[in-house]
Amino acid sequence: MRTFLCILSIVCALASVTPAHAQSTVSGQPNIDDRAAAYHAFVLGRSLEGAGDIEGAVAAFLRAAELDPAAADIWAELAALYARRNRADEAIEAGRAALDRDPDNEEAHRILGLVYSARAGTRGDAGQEDVDRAVDHLERARDPLTPDPGLYLSLGRLYVATGETAKAIDLLNELLEAEPQFADAHVLLAQAYEAQGAWDEAAAAYERAVTWSPQRARYRRQLANALLNAGEPARALEVVRELVRVRSDDTSGWYLLSELELQLNNYDEAGAAARRVIALEPDGLRGAYMLSRVLGAQGEYQAMVDALEPAVRGAIERDVAASQIVSLLQRLSVAHEQLGDHDAAIDTLTRALDLTPSHLGLQAQLAQVYIDSGRLDEAVDVVRRAQRESPGNLAFQRLEAQTLSARGDVADALAVLERALSQHEEQPVAHFALANMYSQHDQVDDAVRVLEAAEARFPDNTAVVFQLGAVFERGQRFTEAEGAFRRALERDPEDAATLNYLGYMLAERGERLDESVDLIQRALELDPHNGSYLDSLGWAYLKQNRLELAEPPLRQAGEQLRRNSVVQDHLGDLLFRLERYAEATSAWERALAGDQDGVELSLIEDKLRDARDRLSR
Numbered sequence: 001m002r003t004f005l006c007i008l009s010i011v012c013a014l015a016s017v018t019p020a021h022a023q024s025t026v027s028g029q030p031n032i033d034d035r036a037a038a039y040h041a042f043v044l045g046r047s048l049e050g051a052g053d054i055e056g057a058v059a060a061f062l063r064a065a066e067l068d069p070a071a072a073d074i075w076a077e078l079a080a081l082y083a084r085r086n087r088a089d090e091a092i093e094a095g096r097a098a099l100d101r102d103p104d105n106e107e108a109h110r111i112l113g114l115v116y117s118a119r120a121g122t123r124g125d126a127g128q129e130d131v132d133r134a135v136d137h138l139e140r141a142r143d144p145l146t147p148d149p150g151l152y153l154s155l156g157r158l159y160v161a162t163g164e165t166a167k168a169i170d171l172l173n174e175l176l177e178a179e180p181q182f183a184d185a186h187v188l189l190a191q192a193y194e195a196q197g198a199w200d201e202a203a204a205a206y207e208r209a210v211t212w213s214p215q216r217a218r219y220r221r222q223l224a225n226a227l228l229n230a231g232e233p234a235r236a237l238e239v240v241r242e243l244v245r246v247r248s249d250d251t252s253g254w255y256l257l258s259e260l261e262l263q264l265n266n267y268d269e270a271g272a273a274a275r276r277v278i279a280l281e282p283d284g285l286r287g288a289y290m291l292s293r294v295l296g297a298q299g300e301y302q303a304m305v306d307a308l309e310p311a312v313r314g315a316i317e318r319d320v321a322a323s324q325i326v327s328l329l330q331r332l333s334v335a336h337e338q339l340g341d342h343d344a345a346i347d348t349l350t351r352a353l354d355l356t357p358s359h360l361g362l363q364a365q366l367a368q369v370y371i372d373s374g375r376l377d378e379a380v381d382v383v384r385r386a387q388r389e390s391p392g393n394l395a396f397q398r399l400e401a402q403t404l405s406a407r408g409d410v411a412d413a414l415a416v417l418e419r420a421l422s423q424h425e426e427q428p429v430a431h432f433a434l435a436n437m438y439s440q441h442d443q444v445d446d447a448v449r450v451l452e453a454a455e456a457r458f459p460d461n462t463a464v465v466f467q468l469g470a471v472f473e474r475g476q477r478f479t480e481a482e483g484a485f486r487r488a489l490e491r492d493p494e495d496a497a498t499l500n501y502l503g504y505m506l507a508e509r510g511e512r513l514d515e516s517v518d519l520i521q522r523a524l525e526l527d528p529h530n531g532s533y534l535d536s537l538g539w540a541y542l543k544q545n546r547l548e549l550a551e552p553p554l555r556q557a558g559e560q561l562r563r564n565s566v567v568q569d570h571l572g573d574l575l576f577r578l579e580r581y582a583e584a585t586s587a588w589e590r591a592l593a594g595d596q597d598g599v600e601l602s603l604i605e606d607k608l609r610d611a612r613d614r615l616s617r
Contacts, residue, residue: 030068038067042074049081057081065097072102079111091115106141110151113137117154134158147175149182156188160195168192183213190226199230217243217250224256233264244273251280258290262297265528270294285315285324292331298529299560304335322355329355330365340563340594342373360390367399371406372595379403394424398433410441421450428458432467444475462491466498473505481505499523500533507540516540531560535567542574550574558587565594569604572611581611 045060075098082091098108159168190205261270277287288311370379469484503519538554572587
């Protein structure tokens with residue numbers, strides 16, 4: 001457009017000194033009168049658009065183009081009008097007409113680039129050609145001396161979307177040199193860094209966005225996420241706490257605060273933030289979902305039920321999307337199962353499957369609950385139905401093997417898992433499943449063979465070494481087990497599961513009890529409310545005869561894991577030593593009524609008789 005206006009100005013300046021007969025028509029160029037008329041039509045088109053007469057404006061621009069057929073800027077301006085009215089096809093046609101007249105017309109390239117970019121986002125896979133065209137046109141319109149913020153931002157988004165993050169970073173830094181206050185550009189730059197995994201740089205870019213646009217709550221939430229990924233959870237927490245202090249009604253901010261507090265094991269604060277989400281969104285589901293996560297992390301399963309059941313009822317009454325209700329029902333089922341109420345867990349999952357019958361995750365969860373509750377025929381029905389929908393699915397192959405094993409068909413169970421491993425060799429869990437089945441049936445050498453092959457195949461996978469240690473321990477090959485666990489800790493010194501397992505193994509054997517306590521305490525620093533870890537610590541203290549230290553963690557573990565027979569047995573041993581025979585009796589009764597996994601029932605029965613005898617004296 002600037003070129004067109006400049007030409008018109010020169011024409012007007014020369015009109016008074018150039019005789020009419022000197023105007024050449026041989027070249028196809030319009031004469032002075034036509035150019036003047038074209039100019040007036042062009043100006044009229046702009047005026048009419050400003051007044052809202054779009055069709056009048058279009059007619060004026062077309063008249064201008066007719067009077068001056070070679071003027072690319074007229075067609076570029078018409079393309080811009082069409083683009084502003086979301087008439088993409090006409091904008092593209094006009095933009096191409098401009099480039100037919102001037103292949104280097106920046107305005108035409110800019111408009112075409114922006115239109116193709118916008119259209120690509122609505123066409124799915126078919127939009128890739130539009131993406132390529134958009135990038136080509138925007139690159140040709142790019143002007144480093146006077147960067148157009150909208151053009152640069154659109155091109156930057158395309159670069160990020162297509163994985164050209166290095167180009168995006170260069171482009172956006174070029175823009176920000178000229179427009180340092182452009183907060184959206186800082187945010188897009190941060191997203192480019194995130195795509196590269198450069199979290200420190202991403203956080204720095206988000207901080208600049210917050211500096212230039214402090215009122216945008218979304219920028220603060222994005223900054224917090226970047227800081228968290230950069231390994232700075234305390235700073236992330238500080239950012240979000242400041243956000244909700246300033247914007248006390250920012251529901252997403254409170255939700256993020258709850259997540260951060262939970263990750264930092266600040267359970268009271270996490271629960272308070274989740275309840276604030278519920279207060280701000282009484283008809284929403286994410287507050288109840290978040291609160292259930294907090295309560296679950298603390299082992300407060302009845303409180304989970306109390307939080308989730310009214311949320312589910314309300315969601316069903318309001319006809320909320322099934323996928324959202326199902327996520328709550330899955331968590332509710334877990335809470336019921338942890339409380340030992342398998343029937344309620346099964347009923348909950350059945351309700352969820354009524355909403356989404358083909359949900360494979362729900363089917364797997366339901367099959368597992370059936371297996372855990374000994375309802376094997378029903379487990380088989382669920383597994384077979386799922387396998388018809390998803391043949392060769394590893395999760396259901398594992399569940400099929402569990403069911404066969406529970407029925408005593410060990411050879412068939414192993415055959416299923418051998419076949420699964422041949423189909424899923426690239427998945428470590430396929431190796432774990434077969435090794436664990438061998439281990440459960442005292443075929444330790446076979447289990448070791450499978451896991452040693454897995455370690456060779458996945459040399460950087462710490463979980464493989466952990467599983468190998470667990471197999472050695474179950475096979476009473478304790479020296480080899482300790483060696484495997486220590487190899488795992490060399491790779492990841494903060495692997496809580498390995499720290500706990502090694503610490504518990506030492507405590508169970510009465511060896512190096514000070515080291516045992518230290519290992520388990522390190523695990524609890526990473527996961528303070530883990531019931532299994534609390535049981536391990538209490539058991540280690542009990543082995544040291546430090547009964548006053550053993551009681552708090554064993555009681556917490558007993559409250560969390562009421563159906564875990566090992567945990568209840570440990571609690572009973574402590575209470576018996578403390579001469580609290582009535583409480584010891586209750587704990588051992590729970591052990592006998594629990595999952596009965598990992599305990600000798602006859603020994604617990606003997607201890608229970610002894611406690612009852614002492615009570616009767």
